[in-house]
Amino acid sequence: MGVESLHSFFEPEGVALVGARRSPGFGYGIPLFLQAQGWANRLYLVNPAGGELHGMKVFKTLKDIPAPVDLAIVIVPAEAVPGVLKEIGECGIKNVIVESAGFAETGEKGRALQEEIGTIAKRYGMRVIGPNCVGVVNTLNRFASVELLEESMTPGPVSIIAQSGVFGNILLDHLPRCGLFISKAITLGNRADVDENDSLAYLGNDPTTKTIMLYLEGAADGRGLVKTLKQVTPRKPVLILKSGRTGAGKQATASHTGSMSGEDGIYNAVFSQTQAIRAQSLPHLIDLARVFATQPLPKGNRLGIITTSGSLGALATDVAVSADLRVPNLSQSTADHVRGMAPDWMNVRNPLDVGPSGTFSRALPLLLADERVDMVLSIMVIPYAVVKNVKTMGFTLKDWFGDMESLRSRFPDKPLLAVVVGHPEFVDDVAHLCGPYTPVFNAPEPATSALAALWEYAKGRGEWR
Amino acid sequence: MGVESLHSFFEPEGVALVGARRSPGFGYGIPLFLQAQGWANRLYLVNPAGGELHGMKVFKTLKDIPAPVDLAIVIVPAEAVPGVLKEIGECGIKNVIVESAGFAETGEKGRALQEEIGTIAKRYGMRVIGPNCVGVVNTLNRFASVELLEESMTPGPVSIIAQSGVFGNILLDHLPRCGLFISKAITLGNRADVDENDSLAYLGNDPTTKTIMLYLEGAADGRGLVKTLKQVTPRKPVLILKSGRTGAGKQATASHTGSMSGEDGIYNAVFSQTQAIRAQSLPHLIDLARVFATQPLPKGNRLGIITTSGSLGALATDVAVSADLRVPNLSQSTADHVRGMAPDWMNVRNPLDVGPSGTFSRALPLLLADERVDMVLSIMVIPYAVVKNVKTMGFTLKDWFGDMESLRSRFPDKPLLAVVVGHPEFVDDVAHLCGPYTPVFNAPEPATSALAALWEYAKGRGEWR
Numbered sequence: 001m002g003v004e005s006l007h008s009f010f011e012p013e014g015v016a017l018v019g020a021r022r023s024p025g026f027g028y029g030i031p032l033f034l035q036a037q038g039w040a041n042r043l044y045l046v047n048p049a050g051g052e053l054h055g056m057k058v059f060k061t062l063k064d065i066p067a068p069v070d071l072a073i074v075i076v077p078a079e080a081v082p083g084v085l086k087e088i089g090e091c092g093i094k095n096v097i098v099e100s101a102g103f104a105e106t107g108e109k110g111r112a113l114q115e116e117i118g119t120i121a122k123r124y125g126m127r128v129i130g131p132n133c134v135g136v137v138n139t140l141n142r143f144a145s146v147e148l149l150e151e152s153m154t155p156g157p158v159s160i161i162a163q164s165g166v167f168g169n170i171l172l173d174h175l176p177r178c179g180l181f182i183s184k185a186i187t188l189g190n191r192a193d194v195d196e197n198d199s200l201a202y203l204g205n206d207p208t209t210k211t212i213m214l215y216l217e218g219a220a221d222g223r224g225l226v227k228t229l230k231q232v233t234p235r236k237p238v239l240i241l242k243s244g245r246t247g248a249g250k251q252a253t254a255s256h257t258g259s260m261s262g263e264d265g266i267y268n269a270v271f272s273q274t275q276a277i278r279a280q281s282l283p284h285l286i287d288l289a290r291v292f293a294t295q296p297l298p299k300g301n302r303l304g305i306i307t308t309s310g311s312l313g314a315l316a317t318d319v320a321v322s323a324d325l326r327v328p329n330l331s332q333s334t335a336d337h338v339r340g341m342a343p344d345w346m347n348v349r350n351p352l353d354v355g356p357s358g359t360f361s362r363a364l365p366l367l368l369a370d371e372r373v374d375m376v377l378s379i380m381v382i383p384y385a386v387v388k389n390v391k392t393m394g395f396t397l398k399d400w401f402g403d404m405e406s407l408r409s410r411f412p413d414k415p416l417l418a419v420v421v422g423h424p425e426f427v428d429d430v431a432h433l434c435g436p437y438t439p440v441f442n443a444p445e446p447a448t449s450a451l452a453a454l455w456e457y458a459k460g461r462g463e464w465r
Numbered sequence: 466m467g468v469e470s471l472h473s474f475f476e477p478e479g480v481a482l483v484g485a486r487r488s489p490g491f492g493y494g495i496p497l498f499l500q501a502q503g504w505a506n507r508l509y510l511v512n513p514a515g516g517e518l519h520g521m522k523v524f525k526t527l528k529d530i531p532a533p534v535d536l537a538i539v540i541v542p543a544e545a546v547p548g549v550l551k552e553i554g555e556c557g558i559k560n561v562i563v564e565s566a567g568f569a570e571t572g573e574k575g576r577a578l579q580e581e582i583g584t585i586a587k588r589y590g591m592r593v594i595g596p597n598c599v600g601v602v603n604t605l606n607r608f609a610s611v612e613l614l615e616e617s618m619t620p621g622p623v624s625i626i627a628q629s630g631v632f633g634n635i636l637l638d639h640l641p642r643c644g645l646f647i648s649k650a651i652t653l654g655n656r657a658d659v660d661e662n663d664s665l666a667y668l669g670n671d672p673t674t675k676t677i678m679l680y681l682e683g684a685a686d687g688r689g690l691v692k693t694l695k696q697v698t699p700r701k702p703v704l705i706l707k708s709g710r711t712g713a714g715k716q717a718t719a720s721h722t723g724s725m726s727g728e729d730g731i732y733n734a735v736f737s738q739t740q741a742i743r744a745q746s747l748p749h750l751i752d753l754a755r756v757f758a759t760q761p762l763p764k765g766n767r768l769g770i771i772t773t774s775g776s777l778g779a780l781a782t783d784v785a786v787s788a789d790l791r792v793p794n795l796s797q798s799t800a801d802h803v804r805g806m807a808p809d810w811m812n813v814r815n816p817l818d819v820g821p822s823g824t825f826s827r828a829l830p831l832l833l834a835d836e837r838v839d840m841v842l843s844i845m846v847i848p849y850a851v852v853k854n855v856k857t858m859g860f861t862l863k864d865w866f867g868d869m870e871s872l873r874s875r876f877p878d879k880p881l882l883a884v885v886v887g888h889p890e891f892v893d894d895v896a897h898l899c900g901p902y903t904p905v906f907n908a909p910e911p912a913t914s915a916l917a918a919l920w921e922y923a924k925g926r927g928e929w930r
Contacts, residue, residue: 024854024855025854028854029850101810106809106810134848146850147850166773167776167777169848169850170774170846170886173848173887173888174886174887217776243783244779244783246783248783249779249782249783251782252778280910281908281910281911282777282886282910283908309629309631310570310631310717311627311682312747315706315708315747317713317716317717318708320713321714322710327713327717353717382635383634385498385613389489389490389494392489421635422638422639423614426638443746443748445746445748446748
């Protein structure tokens with residue numbers, strides 16, 4: 001089935017929730033959440049007990065629902081799932097999210113139950129997400145099969161595929177604090193039917209998804225993964241965090257979402273061959289997403305560094321040249337220009353350590369405009385005691401560093417990242433100064449490493465054209 | 466000269482500040498700061514103009530000071546430093562901090578000026594820190610030759626040596642937010658005299674320093690470094706962030722504090738041979754300090770993992786086994802005990818993925834007590850919607866996870882770290898629950914990596930005994 005078979009997961013006309021209930025839990029919370037998101041008139045609750053919940057009628061069976069339904073969310077005990085699925089099939093509903101746990105992740109009995117789900121799905125031509133997941137999120141129409149906080153429902157350019165429901169859910173809780181907002185999310189759970197390849201293909205075609213984050217424990221279908229990644233990565237970056245790298249790690253995932261992960265070397269080869277970007281850790285995944293979601297692709301690998309601390313400039317340079325970036329000399333005209341405004345003690349080179357010279361705000365745009373520079377790292381640290389003095393004298397950080405936020409649009413073709421370390425108040429002020437489109441890092445190394453990944457992807461895309 | 470020659474930098478009887486002035490800057494801010502720290506009656510300001518500053522008399526020359534002075538802080542233009550140093554020498558003051566910049570970091574002329582400082586220091590038998598630095602901090606007697614905020618003056622177990630003044634200063638601004646508090650700090654600058662070896666030896670003998678953080682661009686004296694590290698690391702861990710790893714990075718440091726860094730491979734060999742712990746990045750340095758400052762050394766390399774998310778448990782396992790840790794089976798008695806309280810679907814193994822079983826608070830102490838486990842990683846993630854529901858039902862996070870803070874003292878011999886990812890409010894609540902002696906990380910990988918470094922150090926110490 002093509003990617004259009006996933007459409008109703010994200011854009012349902014009518015949604016049945018089977019397993020609505022009065023006691024705390026998904027069956028209670030999700031109806032309340034969807035009501036608050038404006039879905040009350042397209043949401044139908046089902047429970048054999050009938051009655052009312054949150055002021056909404058509870059239907060005793062699916063067949064009683066007097067309106068078209070194209071998506072069912074199933075939250076009933078594992079043993080009851082096959083029966084419910086058949087009923088859904090009989091009603092002609094083609095998309096189902098099974099959130100219930102208790103399947104292949106628990107052992108042999110659960111595995112048999114899960115196979116039954118797959119069989120039923122095939123028989124009725126249904127697409128099933130799950131079991132053992134929290135389903136989907138679409139921030140644009142405010143539909144989600146999982147309770148989220150308001151800030152996680154703010155639309156953005158990133159979409160998420162997570163094999164694990166909990167992982168996807170806590171990532172959604174966490175990302176707004178990192179300045180990351182999402183378009184869609186899908187948690188796969190045990191993958192009785194819908195897998196990461198279906199999801200990648202769907203999000204690859206989704207116009208509001210600019211960057212895809214994927215958390216994978218083991219590929220459901222290796223050949224399919226290669227094929228799908230090759231289709232998707234030329235259009236948008238796919239950032240992958242893959243666990244089960246080691247034997248012990250593999251064993252840990254086996255009992256968790258019921259999959260066995262393959263050999264790690266093969267995954268490395270697959271990701272490299274398909275231009276997928278592999279994250280080395282959860283923080284690295286988030287760093288990459290922040291940068292890929294906001295920055296243009298660089299035209300080359302030449303990094304310009306401007307810094308108020310020589311030490312941090314050196315740490316950035318180390319990472320850059322270890323990772324296929326160059327830190328070239330400035331062009332003669334940039335160097336002359338900076339020299340003309342700089343005090344004698346300042347060394348005019350790259351990294352450009354401006355120290356307390358007061359030239360930062362004028363030098364940074366020169367660096368961005370330099371034709372020998374493809375991307376810029378702006379390291380902004382000032383001891384807080386100095387910041388306080390400067391403020392006392394009536395100067396602002398904008399006087400010092402310039403109108404950082406405007407640079408993203410003034411130099412649309414060159415990636416620009418910021419680094420700030422120091423007192424929390426100063427860090428917050430600099431982040432505010434940079435605005436939402438220049439990611440701010442708390443150390444030079446992860447920022448530089450993200451720029452190297454951006455170049456690696458840009459280079460690969462260039463080769464394919 | 467022995468380490469006692471550094472004593473007056475940290476415990477001065479009387480301090481002369483040469484270069485006090487009325488305009489904003491160090492010469493204005495440091496006197497005000499030291500006044501606020503209670504040093505007014507042991508601080509003597511010097512400026513040829515005389516007069517008053519902050520209600521304190523300003524002496525026209527050092528000779529006019531009517532009380533004993535054993536430390537001078539010099540904040541005058543570079544050209545004036547040699548003259549001032551001679552005057553200090555004539556007065557018999559043996560410890561001098563030269564904060565002024567404009568020496569070897571700026572070129573040949575500055576280098577000559579700096580050599581003059583070294584010559585004068587030798588002639589008068591003085592110890593000189595700097596030039597181009599911010600000197601020292603001692604939180605215990607509230608003495609510092611740099612303006613700091615109140616939270617950075619809170620005493621703690623970590624001491625810092627930073628080759629760069631700005632780097633040391635922003636680190637001091639930053640660390641309280643990471644839960645790290647310091648005993649002493651010293652910024653070396655251009656090292657006309659006092660270097661990292663003197664500083665390591667001094668802090669190695671300092672009873673309030675439990676862990677040393679060192680930021681180094683290039684060794685002043687390689688043999689001395691090997692010898693000093695060999696003396697210090699058996700007594701306390703030395704965490705080193707070394708920049709200039711690459712040719713370009715080296716070039717970047719050359720113009721900064723006027724030193725050329727040596728070859729990186731040699732440094733790796735030196736650090737490994739002397740049991741110094743090399744940080745891979747600034748965030749890694751801070752992670753290591755948080756763990757070494759609070760945790761006991763493990764007796765072996767066996768890691769127990771308890772988690773509410775199988776995914777994060779797998780990511781931790783990957784890092785552990787890649788870094789010489791083992792993730793062994795639980796002992797039979799622990800396994801039986803956990804099995805007895807666990808629902809059927811829960812897999813009783815290591816990592817112990819308790820999911821939403823409600824057994825976390827009882828299982829974690831069992832894991833810590835297990836004789837097959839040397840250290841524990843506690844991964845605590847719950848989707849925020851679930852947290853909200855649980856709170857509505859009257860339960861607290863302490864009900865869920867147990868009295869985390871008490872575990873540090875109940876199991877004093879086993880390192881315990883926490884990981885939490887999710888909504889900021891949940892993250893803050895868990896951090897509060899863990900208390901100040903169980904570091905909380907925002908991802909499993911850096912926490913596991915820090916535990917591996919702890920074991921690496923513990924193992925090395927064991928071999929020496």
